Amino acid sequence: MITLYVSLSAFLFSIGTLIVLTKKNIIVILMGIELILNAANLNLIVFGQFDKEYLRGHVFALFIMVVATAEVSVALAIIWLVYKYFNTTNIDELKTLKE
């Protein structure tokens, strides 16, 4: 059973990485990052089953969720700022800083 869960999380991690590397829209990239974080969460909870006394995996997963929420709120605020100046959320069109 554990093989199934770990494979699922590896699959999620791969999808997330692929999205981050190929997509151009900032919000979609953020969604890919969330998938990677959830892959880590799934792993932690599955492995936490073997750590019944302290439940460190579960605790870690809770922390990740909270921090990820904070991260997304900061990201959305900055994306709003980017949209205000550039009128786009395409990462390729942000190139005022390149030479």
Add this chain to the structure above:
Amino acid sequence: MFSKHLVENLSYQLNNLFNSFSYLGGEYCLLIGIFFLILIELKPTSAHKNWGISIGILTMLLSIFQLWITLKNISPKGQNLFEEMLVLNSFNLQLKIILAIIGLLTFIFLAFSSTYKEKNFPFSEWILFILTIELGLYILVMSQNLLAIYLSLEVVSLVSYILVALPFKKQNAEASIKYLLFGAFTTGITLYGMSLLYGLTGSLDMNPAIISANFNAVKSPLWLMAFFLTCGSLFFKISSLPFHFWTPDVYEAGNSPLVAFLSTAPKIAGAWILIFFSSLVPTFWLPTWQVLLSVIAILTMTLGNFGAFKQTNIKRMLAYSSIAHASFMLIPAIVGVHLAGNFFLYYAVVYSLGTFGAFWLAENYFQKFGTFDMKYLKGIGRWNVGFGVIFLVFLLTLNGLPPTSGFNAKLFFFSALWQSYTQTKIFMLLVLLVIGVLNTGFALFYYLKIPYLLFIKNQMTEEKIVIKYHYFINFLFGFILILLFFGLNLFL
């Protein structure tokens, strides 16, 4: 629901918890400072920028004092806090004092920078965020547990994204979103690695006992892969090769005090955690690990130096120089803490002073000409001899040539590398040594570009242009850097 074992030990654990809190004096000072700054922010006017800076400087001074007291009282073999989550020893405390001094310099730099004269700049928030980063870094350098490392790294990263975006201009927004996307991606990779490490060893603690207790799991290549993924965030923090793309953009967009801070404090703390991680690698993985880090270091320094070569913007050039320096921060991780632990502190002091000095003079140049482009430097050296000479001292420090202490730092690292090579006979270490020395020579070309423009090139007009610079503080930095070259035994 709760296990019996935990409930029985509750009073012991509570005692342990309260005992641990008594060692965190430096952190309390920062928390009090943060609290006062939040109180000030409740009434938003631009009048309290002096208040903000004074509170920031006072907080850092108090924090340094507290750390110094703790350093006097700490037992030589260190102190475990919070059930071995954090460890406090004299090395950590010295590193924290260096980080606190960097914070102090940042606030002084802010008071002298062009940002200080801006109308709508949120000063007390800026200082609040720098203090928050300091808090994260204090905890990061003590961490011995994956959860503690993750949380403190996230405190540092999240606040850095906000700080880069803070003046809310167009280029800040762009740099900040790039920084954030890279940072969040590397955090995701790190977390995936951490989850695999947790699965393989069954514990979130990072200490040699856990590694040796799970010998079979550690022997599998999966463990090394997970361990390498876990270091992703640290590579991002020291702006080493796979995750260095954010550095030039952030350095160009951020204001000088922030960039000087970001290129020193988080890099030093991240490099220290990387050194700590490398000390955990078991002996049968050590050759592979050293080769892996050596390849990263070689690519990083070559890319950094070649990238810096074609820059015309002073800040972008210093950004690539900071990427090149990331490879020197990897060297103590490669050779191990027993060979290069003490040198790391020396290098941290020298590198911070050199970077702060270079950014400070770049900021003075910006205050005169309104740009970081090098084209106005041409030939004005004869009106600004002091400016040029002190700039030369900082650049030679960053390059590592005598008579500045940067030379000693590089010499220590290279000799430690040579010693490690003679012990282990790993060919990659020799390659790293040779390429490192070659790169130091190559780096001269761009480090000496500024003095060359200042003194050798002819001025475009005959006008007398004098750059106002804060000579007292900059000569103090330069004096310390040269003093550390000659009076080495004062330090070690």
